[in-house]
Amino acid sequence: MSLPAHVIVGRVGRAPGIRGELVVEALTDDAENQFAIGRRLLVGTITGELPAPDAAPPREVTISQATPFKRGWILRFAEIPDRTTAEQWRDRYLLVPGPEVALPVSGEVFYHDLIGMRVERTDGRDVGRVVALYEVPQGVLLEVETPRGLAMLPYHPPMVVHADVARGRLTVDPPPGLLDDGDDGEAEGSQ
Numbered sequence: 001m002s003l004p005a006h007v008i009v010g011r012v013g014r015a016p017g018i019r020g021e022l023v024v025e026a027l028t029d030d031a032e033n034q035f036a037i038g039r040r041l042l043v044g045t046i047t048g049e050l051p052a053p054d055a056a057p058p059r060e061v062t063i064s065q066a067t068p069f070k071r072g073w074i075l076r077f078a079e080i081p082d083r084t085t086a087e088q089w090r091d092r093y094l095l096v097p098g099p100e101v102a103l104p105v106s107g108e109v110f111y112h113d114l115i116g117m118r119v120e121r122t123d124g125r126d127v128g129r130v131v132a133l134y135e136v137p138q139g140v141l142l143e144v145e146t147p148r149g150l151a152m153l154p155y156h157p158p159m160v161v162h163a164d165v166a167r168g169r170l171t172v173d174p175p176p177g178l179l180d181d182g183d184d185g186e187a188e189g190s191q
Contacts, residue, residue, distance in 0.1 A: 006050060009030075010027055010072075012091060019081075024075050030101070046091045063075055063077060119170045120169060127172065
C-alpha cells in the first residue's frame with residue numbers, strides 16, 4: 001500500500017479562548033505525534049484539499065501549544081495571534097505529508113481510502129458506493145449511496161468483513177433490513 005502525497009490528521013473546530021487557540025478533532029490514531037509542539041502542519045480547505053497548485057504554496061502552521069481535550073485537542077499555532085484570526089480557520093482540515101505517516105497495520109485502512117469504495121455484500125451483490133464518513137461516539141459511520149438512496153453503515157466488525165484498498169472494495173455483512181435493498185431474504189411488504 002502506498003501513501004498519498006498528503007494525509008488528513010485533523011479538522012479545526014471552534015476557537016475556545018481569546019489567544020488564538022483552536023479545538024481540533026483528531027482524525028489520526030497517532031495524535032500525540034501529529035499534534036506535538038513544534039510540529040508543522042499544512043492547512044487544507046474545508047473539503048480537505050490543499051490549495052490549487054497554481055495558488056500560493058500550501059500554508060503551514062507550527063504548533064506552539066498542545067493540550068488533549070475530550071475527543072480532540074486544543075492547539076495554539078504560532079501563526080494565529082488571536083480569536084478573530086482563529087475563527088477564520090474553522091472547519092478547515094489539517095494535513096501532513098504522506099511519508100510522515102506510518103502505514104496502517106494489517107486490517108486497518110485510512111479514512112481517505114474509504115471514500116469512493118464500492119460496497120458489496122459477502123455474496124458479491126453490489127450495494128453502492130461510500131460517499132462520506134462521520135465520526136460519532138460509537139465509532140465511524142459510512143454514508144453509502146445505494147440505488148434506493150443514502151444509507152448509513154457502521155464501520156465495525158462483523159458488519160465490515162474486509163476492506164480491499166487495492167481493488168477499491170468494501171465487503172459487508174449487514175443484518176437483514178439495514179440497507180433496505182429489498183433483497184435480504186424477506187418478502188417485500190412483509191411485517
